[in-house]
Amino acid sequence: MSGSSAQLLGALVWGARAWLLPAVAITTIALAVLAWGYLRLGGSRRLRFTAATLKAVGIALLAAILLDPLWSGTRARPGENILLILADNSRSMQVRGDSGTKTVGDAFAEQLGGTLGDERLPWLVRLKQDFDVRRYAFGDRLEPRTSFADFKFDGRSSSLHTALRALATRFEGRPLAGIVLLSDGSATDVLSPADLAKLPPIYTVLPPETAPAAEVSVTQVAATQTGFEDAPVTLTAEAQLRGFAGEPLVCQVIDEAGKVVQTQEQTPGERDGTAAFRFQFRPAKPGLSFYRVRATAKSQLGVWEKPEMSREGTLANNERMVQVDRGRGPYRVLYVGGAPNPEHKFLGRSLADDKQVELTSLVRIARREPKFDFRTRAGETSNPLFRGFDKTDDETERYDQPVFVRLGIREENELRDGFPKSADQLFAYHAVVLDDVEAELFTTDQMALLARFVSERGGGLLMLGGPDGFSKGRFEKTPVADILPVYMQRSAATMPRPEAGYCWKPTREGWLEPWLRLRANEADERLRLETMPPFRTLNRTSGIKPGAVVLAAAVDSSGAEQPALVVQNYGRGRAAALLIGDMWRWRLKMEPENQDLEKTWRQLVRWLTADVPGRITASSEVVADELTQSVRIAVRARDPDYRPLDNAQVKLRIVSPDGTTLPLDMEPSRREAGIYEASYVPRAPGAYRASVSVVDGSGKEIGGSETGWTNDPSADEFRRLEPDRDLLRKIATETKGDTVELKDLERFASELAARPVPETVQSLFPIWHTAWVFGLAIACLAGEWGLRRWRGLP
Numbered sequence: 001m002s003g004s005s006a007q008l009l010g011a012l013v014w015g016a017r018a019w020l021l022p023a024v025a026i027t028t029i030a031l032a033v034l035a036w037g038y039l040r041l042g043g044s045r046r047l048r049f050t051a052a053t054l055k056a057v058g059i060a061l062l063a064a065i066l067l068d069p070l071w072s073g074t075r076a077r078p079g080e081n082i083l084l085i086l087a088d089n090s091r092s093m094q095v096r097g098d099s100g101t102k103t104v105g106d107a108f109a110e111q112l113g114g115t116l117g118d119e120r121l122p123w124l125v126r127l128k129q130d131f132d133v134r135r136y137a138f139g140d141r142l143e144p145r146t147s148f149a150d151f152k153f154d155g156r157s158s159s160l161h162t163a164l165r166a167l168a169t170r171f172e173g174r175p176l177a178g179i180v181l182l183s184d185g186s187a188t189d190v191l192s193p194a195d196l197a198k199l200p201p202i203y204t205v206l207p208p209e210t211a212p213a214a215e216v217s218v219t220q221v222a223a224t225q226t227g228f229e230d231a232p233v234t235l236t237a238e239a240q241l242r243g244f245a246g247e248p249l250v251c252q253v254i255d256e257a258g259k260v261v262q263t264q265e266q267t268p269g270e271r272d273g274t275a276a277f278r279f280q281f282r283p284a285k286p287g288l289s290f291y292r293v294r295a296t297a298k299s300q301l302g303v304w305e306k307p308e309m310s311r312e313g314t315l316a317n318n319e320r321m322v323q324v325d326r327g328r329g330p331y332r333v334l335y336v337g338g339a340p341n342p343e344h345k346f347l348g349r350s351l352a353d354d355k356q357v358e359l360t361s362l363v364r365i366a367r368r369e370p371k372f373d374f375r376t377r378a379g380e381t382s383n384p385l386f387r388g389f390d391k392t393d394d395e396t397e398r399y400d401q402p403v404f405v406r407l408g409i410r411e412e413n414e415l416r417d418g419f420p421k422s423a424d425q426l427f428a429y430h431a432v433v434l435d436d437v438e439a440e441l442f443t444t445d446q447m448a449l450l451a452r453f454v455s456e457r458g459g460g461l462l463m464l465g466g467p468d469g470f471s472k473g474r475f476e477k478t479p480v481a482d483i484l485p486v487y488m489q490r491s492a493a494t495m496p497r498p499e500a501g502y503c504w505k506p507t508r509e510g511w512l513e514p515w516l517r518l519r520a521n522e523a524d525e526r527l528r529l530e531t532m533p534p535f536r537t538l539n540r541t542s543g544i545k546p547g548a549v550v551l552a553a554a555v556d557s558s559g560a561e562q563p564a565l566v567v568q569n570y571g572r573g574r575a576a577a578l579l580i581g582d583m584w585r586w587r588l589k590m591e592p593e594n595q596d597l598e599k600t601w602r603q604l605v606r607w608l609t610a611d612v613p614g615r616i617t618a619s620s621e622v623v624a625d626e627l628t629q630s631v632r633i634a635v636r637a638r639d640p641d642y643r644p645l646d647n648a649q650v651k652l653r654i655v656s657p658d659g660t661t662l663p664l665d666m667e668p669s670r671r672e673a674g675i676y677e678a679s680y681v682p683r684a685p686g687a688y689r690a691s692v693s694v695v696d697g698s699g700k701e702i703g704g705s706e707t708g709w710t711n712d713p714s715a716d717e718f719r720r721l722e723p724d725r726d727l728l729r730k731i732a733t734e735t736k737g738d739t740v741e742l743k744d745l746e747r748f749a750s751e752l753a754a755r756p757v758p759e760t761v762q763s764l765f766p767i768w769h770t771a772w773v774f775g776l777a778i779a780c781l782a783g784e785w786g787l788r789r790w791r792g793l794p
Contacts, residue, residue, distance in 0.1 A: 014067045027063040031056055051787045058780035061773065070766055076130045076752075080759035081177040083131035083752075084167055087148050088183035090139040090155035091714070095184075095313045095721050097210030098243075104184040104207045104723055105153045111742040123749040130753040131177055138163035140683075140713065156685060156713040157629075158183070161191030164731075168199050175758035176200045178737060183207075185724030188716040193734055201737035203752075204728035208742065212722050213313035214243030216300070218251075219274075219719075221293045221320045225610075232606075233324050234514075235279040239295035241268045243311075247297045251277045254292045255284075256687070261291070265298065280520075286326045286356060288708045290687040294319035317718035321687060321710040328706075329356035331430040331609040336419060337363040338436035338468050342584035347433075348407075350601035357605055359408050360429070362415050364441070366403035402441065419446055424640040426450070427457045430612040431605065436466025436581075438473035439480065451479040455571025457642045460608035465539040465581035472539075483575045485548035485568035486541040501534025502554035502580070504564065510551035515603040516565075518596055528596065533589035537581030538562060554580060576608065615642070618692050618705040631709055635666060635676045635692050637702075644674025647697035652678050657686025657711075666692070682711040 014020070038052045093105035102110070127133050135145045139155015142163045160183060167179060178201035185207070221237045241249045249268055253261040261281055268275040283289050295318055296303070303310040312318075333351070337344050340363055351359045406415050419442060420426035426449055439447070453459045461483055463469055471488040475481045481488060506529070510516050519525040538554050541563060548568035553561040567576045586597045615638045623632050633652060637645040650666040662680075669675035682688055688711060693704040732739045740748045 012069060014069060017067065019067055023063045023067055027060060030059045030063075034059070047787070051784045054780045054787070055784040058777050058784065061777035061780070068766070074760040075754045076177065076757045077759040077761040078130055079132055081131050081175045081757045082171060083127060083133050083177045084171070084179045085133060085135045086163060086167065086179050086181050086183075087135070087137050087145075087151070088139070088155075088158065088160070088186075089137040089151055089153055090158040090186070090717060091153060091314075091316065092158055092186040092717050092721075093153040093184055095718070096213055097313065098213045102210075103153075104210075105151070107208050107742070108182055108205075109151075111745075123745040126746065126749040127180075127752065136163070136167065142166050157188040157717050158186045159189050160185075160187035161189045161195075164199055164202065165191065165195065171200075177752075177757040178203055180740075181205065181728070181731070183728065185727040186717065186720060187724075187727065188713065188719075196731065196734035199735045201755075202731050202735040203737045203740055203748070204732045205740050205742060205745065206725050206728055207723040209723070209725065212242070214297075214311045215313055215317075215721060216241050216244075216249065216295050216297055217317040217718065217721075218293055218295050218320045218715075221322045223291075223322045223324050225324065225326065232282055233280070233326070235277075235281075235291065235293065235322060237277045237279070237293045237295070237320075239268075239275055239277065241273045241275070241295075241297060244297045244299070246270070247299055249275050249295055250298050250301060251275075251293065251295045253279050253281070254294060256290050283324060283326055287328045288689060288706055289324045289326070290321055290708070290710065291324065292319050292321050313721050314718055316714040317721075320715050321712050323687070323708050323710055325708070327356075330358035331356060331612070332358050332360060332428065333431045333433060333605055333609065334426075334429040335359060335361040335363075335433045335435065336437055336441075337361065338438065338441065338466065339364060341436060341466065342587075343435055343464060343466065343582075346584050346587055346597060347601050350598035351605060353598070354602050354605075357602070357609065360410075360415070361405075361407040362419065363405045363407065364402050364437075365405050368402045420449070421446060423449060423452065423457075423642070426453050427459075427640065427642055429453075429459065430609040431460035431462065433462045433464065433605075434469065434480075435464040436468045438468045439475045439478050442480075444479075447479040451483055454483050454573035454575060458572035458611070458613050460573055460612060461570075461575045462604070462608055463575075463577050464583075465537065465577075465579045467537070467581060469581070470539045470541070470577070470579070483570050484577050485545050485566040485575055486563065486577050486579070487543040487545060489540050489542045498556045498558075500557040501536050502538050502556055502562075502564070503534055504529065504532050504580075505553045505555050505561070507550050507553055509549050510565070513551060513607075515607045516551055518599055518603075533585055535580045535582050535585055538564070539579040539581060541577075541579065573612070574608070576604075578604075613638075614703065614705065615640075616692065616694050616703040616705045618690065618707040620690060620707045620709045622709060630679050630681045631688075633666070633678050633680065633690055633692075633707065634669070635694070635705065637674055637676065637694050639696075644672075645694075645696065645702075646673055648676070648702075649695045650676040651693045651695075653691045653693075654680055655689045655691075656682070657684050657688065682709075685711050685713055 034052060034055055038048045041048055087108075093108075094103050096103055124133070135148060137143055137145045137148070137151070138159060140157040140159060141155075142159070164179065164181075168176075179199075181202055181204045183204070185204075217240050219238045219240055221235065224234045224236075225232060235253060237251060239249055239251055241247070246267065248265050250263065250265050252263045255261050262279045264277050264279070266275040266277065277293075300310060300312070303312075303315065307315055335344060335347065344361065344363060348359055348361065351357045402418070404415070404418055409415060421443075426432075432450065432453065442450070450461070454461050463480075463484060469475075470484075470486075475484075476488045506516060511522075517525050519528055535554065544550060544563060544566060545568060548566050550563045550566050552565040554564040555561050562579075563577075564580050565576065565578055567574060569575075583597070583600075586600075590596065613636070616635065618633065618635045621632050621634070623630055635650050635652075637648050637650065639645045646668070652664040652666050654662045654664065656662070664678050664680070666676035666678045669677050680690075687708065689706065689708045691704060691706045693701060695701050729739055731737075738748075
C-alpha cells in the first residue's frame with residue numbers, strides 16, 4: 001500500500017485499573033533503586049545514562065502488564081457492509097509492452113492466483129470474512145459477475161467513470177464500504193472532480209509499470225467539403241509513430257469497398273513523431289460515404305494480412321473512420337436574365353458539365369411596351385413574335401407584357417407566368433441568379449417573396465453586374481436591396497471605364513475561401529491571376545454593409561481598388577454581389593482547353609447552394625448519457641412554405657455495419673416545432689446509415705433524407721497505451737480511498753475491516769499479546785546487561 005494509507009482508528013484502554021497504584025509504586029521503587037545504583041558506579045556518564053535508560057524502559061513495560069493494556073477500536077461488522085470489486089474487461093487490457101511483454105490483463109491474472117477472481121485467493125477469502133463482496137465488470141457497459149475467471153477483455157471501450165457513477169447510484173442509501181478497482185486506468189469517458197467527490201472510497205489496484213512497445217496511431221481525422229472542383233472533399237489526418245527508428249510513415253485512405261483511394265508517405269518529426277497528412281479527392285458517388293484512414297510504418301505494411309507479425313502493442317488504433325456527406329442533388333438554380341447575353345451562355349455551358357446542379361433559365365427576349373400604335377392586323381393585340389405558335393390568343397404574350405424564353409424546365413407549366421408568384425413555386429429552387437434585370441421586372445410581392453426565399457427558405461441569391469443591374473436597375477429601397485451585401489447608389493451604375501480595364505485581385509479573406517481558388521497551391525494561383533484578362537465593366541456601390549465580406553477587388557491601372565465580389569449571410573441563407581459586368585471577356589482571351597471561367601462559375605454556384613436545406617433534413621449527434629454513448633437522430637420537417645410541419649409521421653430506418661435493419665418511429669421534439677427525434681445506442685463498431693421518410697397529416701409522403709455516423713470506440717480506447725497510474729492515484733485521492741500495489745493485496749485485505757465503514761462493531765485487542773511489546777521489554781533488559789558486561793561494570 002502507499003504511504004498515504006489511512007490510519008486505524010482506536011484508543012488505549014487499561015483493563016485492570018485496580019492495579020494502577022501497585023504498578024506505580026513498584027515502578028517508582030525500582031526506578032529509585034536503579035538510579036541510586038548507577039550513581040554509585042564509576043565509568044563515563046554517557047555509558048551509565050544509556051544503560052539506566054534501557055533498564056528503566058524494560059521495567060516500565062513489565063510493570064504495564066499488571067494494568068492489562070488493551071487497544072480499543074471499531075472494525076467492520078462482519079457481513080453487514082457491501083464491498084464492490086470492479087474489474088476492467090476492456091480491450092486496452094490486452095495491449096502488449098515492449099519486446100512482447102505481458103499485457104496488463106495477464107499481469108493481473110498471474111498476480112491474483114493464475115485466474116482472475118479465483119475463490120481460493122487469500123485476499124479474496126479474507127475480504128469475504130468481513131464484507132458482503134459483490135463483483136462487477138465494465139467495458140462499454142457495466143455488468144454483474146459471479147466470477148472473473150472467464151474474462152476475455154473484449155469490451156470496446158473503457159467507461160470507467162460511468163461505471164463508478166452507476167455503482168454509486170445503484171447502492172445509494174446502502175452500507176457501501178468502498179470499491180476495489182482493478183484496471184489499467186484507461187478511460188474513454190470523463191468525470192469531473194466534483195463528481196468524483198460524491199463517490200464512495202475507491203481502492204485502486206495499480207497495474208505494473210511496463211516499457212511501451214513500438215506504436216503507430218491515427219490520433220485525429222477530419223473531413224471538410226468545399227467548392228474546390230478538383231478536390232471537393234479534403235481529409236486531414238494526424239498520425240504518430242514511436243519506436244521505429246525514423247522509419248517513414250505510410251498513410252492511406254480506403255473506401256467502403258476496401259479500395260485504396262490515396263496513399264501518402266512522410267517521415268515524422270523527431271521531437272514527437274507526429275506527421276500531418278492532407279488528402280484531396282472526389283468521391284465516386286453523391287450522398288453519404290465512409291472512409292478509413294490507416295497509418296502504418298513502412299516496414300509493417302504486410303501486418304494487415306498477418307497481424308501476428310506486428311511489432312506494435314496493438315493494431316486497433318492504426319485506423320479511424322470518417323464520414324463524408326456530399327448530399328443528393330440535383331440542386332436547382334433559377335437564372336433570371338434581362339436579355340440574352342454572353343454571361344448566360346458561359347454560365348449554362350459551365351453548369352451543363354455538373355451533374356449536381358440543374359440550371360433553369362428565364363430569359364427576357366423582348367421588353368414590355370405599355371404604349372403602342374402599330375398594328376399588323378386589325379384588332380390584333382398579341383405580339384407577332386409569337387404568331388404561328390400553337391397558342392390561343394389569350395395565351396399569347398401581349399405587347400404590354402415582357403416576352404420570356406424558358407430553358408431547362410422540368411414541367412410544361414413551369415415559369416409559364418414569368419418569375420414565381422408563390423412560395424411553393426420559388427422555394428422549389430435552391431438559388432436564384434439575377435443578371436441584367438431591373439426592379440420593375442418584379443412586383444413588390446415577388447421581391448418580398450425573394451427576401452423570404454433567402455431568409456426563411458435558406459436559399460442563395462447572386463446578382464451579376466450587368467448594365468441594368470444594381471443601381472441602374474433601381475433596386476434601392478426594395479426588399480432585394482436589403483438582401484444584397486452592398487449599398488447601391490442612386491446615380492450612375494457603372495464606374496468610368498479605364499483604358500487598361502480592371503484586374504481581379506482576391507482579398508485576404510478571399511484567399512481563405514477554397515471555392516474562390518482554381519489552383520492547388522498559392523504559387524500557381526498567383527501565376528494564374530497574372531494571366532487573367534482585364535474587365536471593362538464595374539458597378540458602382542456606395543459602401544459595404546456591416547457583416548459583409550469583400551472576397552475580391554477590382555484594381556485599375558492606378559492601383560485603386562473597388563469591391564468586385566462581396567458576400568454576406570442573410571437570415572438562413574446567403575447573398576453575393578458580383579459587381580463586374582463582363583466576366584465573359586475572360587473566356588475570349590483563353591485557350592479552348594483552359595476551363596478556368598467554367599470552373600469559376602461551377603464553384604461559385606456550388607458555394608451558393610452548398611448549405612441550402614431541403615424540406616426534410618436529418619442529422620445525427622453522438623451524446624453521452626448516464627451509462628453509455630448514444631446517438632441522437634433529429635429530423636426537421638417543413639411544409640411547402642418552409643414552415644415547421646407538426647402533424648407528420650416520421651419513420652426511421654437504421655442500417656448497422658453488419659447490414660441489420662432496425663425500423664423506429666420518431667417522436668416530436670418538446671423543444672421546437674417541426675423537429676422529430678429518436679435515440680439509438682450503437683454496439684458494433686463501423687459505419688451506420690439512417691434513412692427517414694416523412695408522411696404529412698393527409699397521409700401523403702412528402703420526402704425523406706439520410707444521415708449517418710461512425711462508431712469507432714477503438715479511437716478513444718487506445719488513445720493511450722501505457723497504464724495510467726496517475727489517473728488511478730487521482731481517483732483514490734479524490735474519493736478518500738487508497739492505492740494498492742499488487743503484492744500488497746493480502747495485507748490490504750486484512751486491514752480494510754479496521755478502516756471507516758458504515759456498519760461497525762466495537763473491538764478490544766490485548767496489546768501485551770503482541771510480539772513486538774514483549775520483545776521490546778526483553779531487548780531493553782538484555783541490552784542493559786550486555787552493555788554492563790561489555791564495559792566491565794559490576
